[in-house]
Amino acid sequence: MIKALIFDKDGTLFDFRRSWGAWVEALLPVLTPDVGRQAILSEVLGYDRARGDFLPSSPVIAGTAHEIAESLVPHLPGEAVETLAARMNAGAAEARMVPAVPLRPLFLTLRARGLLIGLATNDSELPARRHLEAHDLLDLFDFVAGYDSGFGGKPAPGQLLAFADQCDLHPTQVGMVGDSRHDMVAAANAGMARIAVLTGIALADELAPHADVVLPHIGALPDWLDSLPPASAAGKAAHGAKAT
Structure with a gap:
């Protein structure tokens, strides 16, 4: 029973698509103003900006904020995993x-x-x-x-x-x-x-x-x-x- x-x-x-696609689009310019670096980060996140869709392999789908931050930090010089995860959590709490x-x-x-x-x-x-x-x-x-x-x-x-x-x-x-x-x-x-x-x-x-x-x-x-x-x-x- x-x-x-x-x-x-x-x-x-x-x-998922309608909720978190907008979150990624808002996150990328916060992480870097560099359009080229945004493209790299978008690829790391498994997000196709042209289609507004996620790849099945995207870490956003089932990953934790810490795991997602770990995947992004190598492409963000000077950024720390814990700091980035905290920023992402704060943004996620306000995501629509x-x-x-x-x-x-x-x-x-x-x-x-x-x-x-x-x-x-x-x-x-x-x-x-x-x-x-x-x-x-x-x-x-x-x-x-x-x-x-x-x-x-x-x-x-x-x-x-x-x-x-x-x-x-x-x-x-x-x-x-x-x-x-x-x-x-x-x-x-x-x-x-x-x-x-x-x-x-x-x-x-x-x-x-x-x-x-x-x-x-x-x-x-x-x-x-x-x-x-x-x-x-x-x-x-x-x-x-x-x-x-």
């Missing part, structure tokens, strides 16, 4: 996220089913909370973890297992919803249901071998939950109920 869902953020709650679907109605529906809700992102926790607040969602989440929250980052299962532990649930009672292989591998490592969505960069053919189901977006979750056999359907226990 699925009693809880833990969501990735970027590419899952929020449309574009919802993949109308979010609050969906999460109210999921909560009404008795589901516990968590967030596990390779973004930092502060920007994650800011993005949830900006879309009137934070009060609907029981758990929020970034890569810097003390549980590690995906594809390691630490964030997911911490959520299950906080909810007093067995991992098999939790579904992980995400848009990348990192998310699906983290779910597999945690022993959770693997629910992929297509609002990130990865295509269905890439995700299907690693997922239990591939949905077009998180708005399809209620219908998918309804399609499960009764023993696997969304939990009927009230919010905060313990596993039996």
Whole structure:
């Protein structure tokens, strides 16, 4: 019985291209006024400025701010990884996220089913909370973890297992919803249901071998939950109920 869902953020709650493409475009001139160097940084970030799109190999998709900063620093003389990561986190917290679907109605529906809700992102926790607040969602989440929250980052299962532990649930009672292989591998490592969505960069053919189901977006979750056999359907226990 699925009693809880833990969501990735970027590419899952929020449309990846429309949200983070604008962030990259704003970041590049802040890092350097040199147009040639901006082109190099854009390539390092796996971002095609002409198309306004990310390559599947982009470190922005699943990397942490620290990992992204590490990839940029060799091209920014005098810049330090920690300083750059801090600047990127500050900018990310103010980045305008574009919802993949109308979010609050969906999460109210999921909560009404008795589901516990968590967030596990390779973004930092502060920007994650800011993005949830900006879309009137934070009060609907029981758990929020970034890569810097003390549980590690995906594809390691630490964030997911911490959520299950906080909810007093067995991992098999939790579904992980995400848009990348990192998310699906983290779910597999945690022993959770693997629910992929297509609002990130990865295509269905890439995700299907690693997922239990591939949905077009998180708005399809209620219908998918309804399609499960009764023993696997969304939990009927009230919010905060313990596993039996």
